[in-house]
Amino acid sequence: MRHAQYACQITLSSLKMSQCIKILQKIHSKEIHIDALGKAKQFALFSITRPHMRSFHSSWFCFFMAFTSWFGIQPLLPTIRKELGLSKLDLxxxxxxxxxxxxxxxxxxxxxCDRFGPRRTMAGLLMAGAVPMALSGLIKDGTGLIVLRLFIGVLGGTFVPCQFWTSAMFSPKIVGTANALVGGWGNLGGGFTFILMPGLFQLMKALGTDAFLAWKLAVVVPAVICVILGVSIIFTTDDCPQGHWSSRKLPEITIKISKDEIVQNEKGVPNLGFQPDLPFNEKQNEAIKETKVEVTKTKDLSEKKAEDSKEKGGKCTSDGCCTVVTVVILTMQYGMCFGVEIAVNTVMNLYLLYRFKKADCVQGNVPFFNSLNMTTAMVPEENENECSILNQDTASLIASLFGLMNLFARALGGMYSDVLRKYLSLSGRLIAHFTCLVAEGIMLVIFSQINSIPSAIGVMVLFSTCVQMTEGTTYAIVPYVSTKRIGIVAGLVGAGGNAGAMIWNTIWRQYVETDPSGWFWLLGIIVLCGSILTFFIQISGESIWHGCLRCKSNKDKYEM
Structure with a gap:
């Protein structure tokens, strides 16, 4: 019996070892099929092989650490405020x-990125942002804090090489999934920093330093990690499937034209694959190379545009007009989701400290008993947050939940858009985008009215999920706005997120002293109003109304 048990244990051990070997083989030697340009046509999440999957994991982790450092000072602001004597407006x-x-x-x-490739650009941003982060302990007043965070904000630009990197590595069929994952996981840093920095702060205090020295040492840790990452990706990753950026393979132009069409083109019929009215320069050449030009009909351009306009219901007089309107609306709406996320990351822990107070507590004073005349008086207290139910660490821990929803929420928005696209065509993506914006606005309004911490946590998780799902539905629409200028559209929409964040933070400055909850209520109303703009978006000739008509048609078929 003992021999049988011993043999069984050996068998189990060998099985576990073989399983571990298989897992390691899968991580290091996953085979990935590629297209003609060397881009990956399939996705292997648990692989770190070069060039595709290692670049994938490097891009999101670099963005993750950049986000962690970008907001690294935020959880420590209560201590910094106490040391430097700053006001709420300074923060x-x-x-x-x-x-x-x-x-x-x-x-x-x-x-x-176009000139040097995503790898070196990412490395440069990480190291440039790490320097002011490491020198944070040298600030002496509110002006110093403002200048410091201005330079640390360089790290926020890592989103561009992050998305650029995965776009260079994955084929158009799966690049949307790859971009959504690296974007969402990178944004996780905005939540993780509210766990990491208070933990480092307490660790430094446990080692014997006081609170004012502890925060100065804590901020050095993410800065050092950013420098190490910046140096390592130069030597361990690739810009593109071919390795160095200068060795990248560009797509070829294939033009299919019949003999009759060649004769007609010689007579002066414009080639629909090109735009001769634009100056022929390097950027235009690269943009044309990104798409395969296939000419199947030769028709007068004015007639073609007229027919397209009729097919679209006459809502736009030209394709250019529709594109401009759509880009402007998506830019504004991205400011209402990603902009809200960035703004909330910069204020949530402070809002929790300001919002939830102890009953019968007067801010700035504590009771003091005078034994000489047997009376009790109120005397000033140094701690600015003595009336708050929470402290710096607990407020940061709760605030971290907002950013941690990026683990799945942004990708969930993309999947939601894909599902509606399957049943309602492109208009389904607009319906998904509209419903997520409405849900986000409603959750913001509800959150502004919450008076208890447990309820606030629950609603915050819900409205964070809605915010990040809206980000996913936004970028599910972007590739269809202008197929020849996807990069330009994506850049403009992304910049709208940061512009929105600056606007919301400016408004917060007006509310922080009087009514912090009113700020969330106002954001909710703005988002609800902004969701209506979705009805004016038109992509590939379809608007949200087409989806509504398809819903009614499908319902009638089901009833029949």
């Missing part, structure tokens, strides 16, 4: 500065 102004820098950086970084 609000620093939040505006941290977002403002990102807008400018995102405009500059796109051309740098």
């Amino acid at each position: 609000a102004n620093s939040g505006i500065a941290s977002v403002a820098a990102t807008i400018a950086v995102r405009v500059i970084i796109g051309p740098l």
Whole structure:
């Protein structure tokens, strides 16, 4: 019997070892099929092989650490405020500065990615943002905090090389999934930092330092990690499937034209695959190379545009008009989801401290008993948050839940859009986008009216999920706005998120002293009003009304 048990244990051990070997083989040697350009046509989540999956994991983790460092000071602001004697307005102004820098950086970084590739651009941003983060302990006043967070905001620009990197590695069939995953997992850093930084703060205090020195040492840790990441990706990852960015393979142009069409083109009929009225430069050449031009009919351009306009119901006089309107609306609406996320990340822990107070507590005073005349008086207290039910660490821990929803919520929005696209065509994506915006606005209004911490946590999780699902539905629409200028559209919409965040932080500055809850109520109303703009979006000739008609048609068929 003992021999049988011993043999059984050996068998189980060998099975576990073989399973571990299989897992390791899967991680390191997963075979991925590629297309003609070397881009991956399938997705292997648990693989870290070069070039595709290692670049995938490097892109989201670099973005994750950049986000962690970008908001690394936020959980420690109560201690910083106490040391430097800052006001609530000083903290609000620093939040505006941290977002403002990102807008400018995102405009500059796109051309740098085109020139140097995503790997070196990402490394440069990580190391550039790590320097001011490590030097945070040198600030002496509110102005210093504002300038510091302005320079740390450079890290917010890592979103561009993150998305650029995966776009260079994955085929159009799955690049949407890859972009949604790296974007969502990178945004997780905004929640993780509210767990990491208070933990590092307490660790430094446990090692014998006081609170004012502890936060200065804590901020050095993410800065060092960013530098290590920036250096490592230079030597361990690739820009594109071919390796170095200069070695990348560009798609070829294939033009299918019949003999009759060649004769007609010689007579002066314009080639529909090109735009001769635009100057022929390097950027246009690259844009044309991104698509395969297939000419099947030769028709006068004016007649073609007229027919397209009739098919679209005459809502837009030209394709260019529809595209401009759609881009403007999506840019505004992305500011109502990603902009809200960034703004909430910069204020949530402070809002929890300001909002939930102890009963019968007077801010700034504590009771003091005078034994000489047997009376009790109120004397000033140094702690600015003595009336708050929460402390710095618990408020940060609760606030972390908002960002942690990125683990699944953004991808969930993309999947929701895909499902409605399957049944209602492209108009289904607009319906998904509209419903997510409405749900986000409703949750924001409800959150503003919550008076208890448990209820606030539950509603915050729900409205965070809605916010990030809306981000996913937004970028599910972007590729259909202009198939020849996807990069430009994606960049403009992304910049709208940061612009929105700066606007919301500026409004927060007006509410922070008087009515912090009113800020969330106002955001909710703005988002609800902004959701109506979805009815004016038109992609590939379809609007949200087409989806409503299909819903009615499907319902009638079902009833019959």
